[in-house]
Amino acid sequence: MNTRNRLLAGIIAVLIAGSWIGNVLYYRSGQLREPLFMNHEIMTATQGSIIDLYYLENKSTGKKVTAIQIEALPSLRFELTEWQSFSHQKFMHAFGYAESDLQPGKYTEATVYYNEGPPKKVPIGIIEVEDGEGDGNGALNFYSSGGGSDGSGFISGRLRRDSVVEEVSTSIGDNYKPLLTYELKATMPGAGELVPIQLPERVPQGASLRVDYQWHEQDPAAGIPTVFRPWMTIRSQASDGTERIDKNLIQFNLYLTEAQVRALVKREANP
Template identity: 25%
Template structure:
């Protein structure tokens, strides 16, 4: 009598374990593959460039092979690459760039806000996919800018989502301010500091606020850092800020020097489980 009871109990435990594994695996799956939310700034010419990140379950066979946007006919994407492998998901990266042979002549129209792209998949399907918001500054092309009043001295960035850029003036100029589309959205999650020379101080030391008149051969140093908390909604988003330092020459002409500040999430297994839970909640 005891043996049948033991066998039945063992079978029950095996069935319960099997059912639990099915539930766990199902709860670990994204309801649908898709792009992360991107908040990106980019110039149109000559360096239109940004990355799009696509998250899919590991067993998904359908993958993006190409994307395009009618608003940006010169936009092209390189072949998709694996950005990060996790236990149940894979994050892919598509890198966008500009084909200069397709660039049309333009003269400083308003910035373009791109919120979706047409995506071509390897199974032959085509879908319009939401990607967040990409702001493209469609500056004049071909460029007719005069010799700039500043030149890059040094720049760098690290894996800690921090970076810097130093520029040196070549002529008298006034630094009017620094701006970016996404400063307000990020709030305290992004910090930057501008160090200016002031009378009696060595170049690069902290000086007076903006606007600031500068002499030739002085250095302006900009430092930045993303402070996005783990587990926040922003931690699963992609950012590229163009920190636009606006310099004004004595004749009133403005020149913008751009510093790139990039943030792309690198998920832990725990963070990806949280992302999956949120996507499943939204799909219900």
């Protein structure tokens, strides 16, 4: 082989090697070092508890979550399922259900088990368990609730007795309140359909109440997204002066985009 051919072969070899190294670096740059848990602000009750956790993990390489445990809540079991699929990652849903009553309290970390390496305690945000079933001494019979993938949802019920509805509030933290808007409606005397009402408002027995709510998009610059499951509380006063409290957990579904996932992976690579 003459000098020119050797030089050409060398250049080709360098280009091939550079391309291979570039592909490897690009692939690795799109991978998480380990599964990434979202931030959570979850409310639940000691009885009939459901707790949802969400996390990202690589599709093919590296650590995979095999089990999740909150040590202070030993009766809580998690089922792991794929929620969304992306180019290099899977967005996973850990559906938690309690086999017996949970201990009231606030819980901020979970023990995560992997397919390789030892288990690890991971921060998950705040899971708050309140005593009871969460239905309070309400004035309403709740009979319907629902939510959509666009962040909209509702809860509705019918008044058991004449009441003055005084307040609607949620347990969501103050810094997150702009993410949730809601409106109370009722079927008032003489009205054939639900109409918005201003509180306080006297509402007769048998009238329907409905709270429509809407979750708004989180700021991508805020970092790891937050998963919510807050109480919606309706406070009213019966005709005998007794305060009535209706509490219902409202839905929240977190869906990520490919761009959000890439940003999260990049953020974790360069914390």
